[in-house]
Amino acid sequence: MAQSNSRFAVIAALIGNAVITVVKGATFLITGSGAMLSETIHSVADFLNQVLLLIGLVRADQAPDKRFEYGYAGERYVWALISAVGIFFLGCGVTIYHGVQSLFHPPELILGEMKWAIAALLFALVIDGIVFFLALKGEWKNAAREGRPFHQYLRKEADPAAVAVILEDGAACVGVIIALIAIMLTQITGHHYWDAIGSIGIGVLLGGIAVWLIIRNQELLVGPSIPPQTREQVVRILKNNPLVEDVIDLRSRILSIDNYRIKADLSFNSRELFKRLKKKTLAAYPEIKSEQDFELFCQNYTEDVLTMLADEIDKIEAEIQRQIPEAQHLDLEAN
Structure with missing residues (x-):
């Protein structure tokens, strides 16, 4: 049951992020906004990471054989760890780098076209919110069935793939809000540094998520004891x-x-x-x-x-x- 819930959450996130990446990327090309570029990078990172998570879930389903007599269950942790490292370097690293660059070398924004950025971000917020809700609902049911407090279940017992989707899409929702605030402040004040600050904020958010996921998957790869x-x-x-x-x-x-x-x-x-x-x-x-x-x-x-x-x-x-x-x-x- 947990495996099927995780796979559903990952596939839903994969489809959602594919659509969002196209919308955000097109909007960045129209507006030139650094925050929109950060959000596009964020969505590209999420999409690629969910591809990795799906690979891990599929490979973990392989039956035990003479080479791996206890099965391939650990594959999900290997690919989830690679995914988390990808979030850190691609999502966090590139986004913060672009934000810092924008502070010192402000790009030329097309302020009149910022309404497209706002519309795209609101669309992304709806899609990410739906995926986040579906993933959260599935793990909430699992925690209730096990009789565990939700935060404890999420920290210690939930499938890392499902946790990654919850954290990534939760971060995506927060990131969209940060980008919206940054773009609106840029639009109102005419100061480009708000856009750069928004980009750096999104990068820091992704870095925090990545570090948490890296630590969690490292624990599971080493092999913790049962609860x-x-x-x-x-x-x-x-x-x-x-x-x-x-x-x-x-x-x-x-x-x-x-x-x-x-x-x-x-x-x-x-x-x-x-x-x-x-x-x-x-x-x-x-x-x-x-x-x-x-x-x-x-x-x-x-x-x-x-x-x-x-x-x-x-x-x-x-x-x-x-x-x-x-x-x-x-x-x-x-x-």
């Missing part, structure tokens, strides 16, 4: 089993938003184990008449212990996966 509440839930399931005496060690890693790897070393309760085998053992005990019978008895008893442990581990794993569907790779060991 604390999920870890507590796993420990609770393990300790609620009468055969489990203690959880000696528990380690986990998020392979993707819907794929966890969990490894636990367990100490089993020997008394509880014996209780379950007592009846069968007592029934077999009178049959011991010789050393051979004793060896056979020990062999059968050992096999019964191992079989019971294996069956119980299977039941525990099934229960964990029932309550936590993301726990797709479980490794429970007797210690």
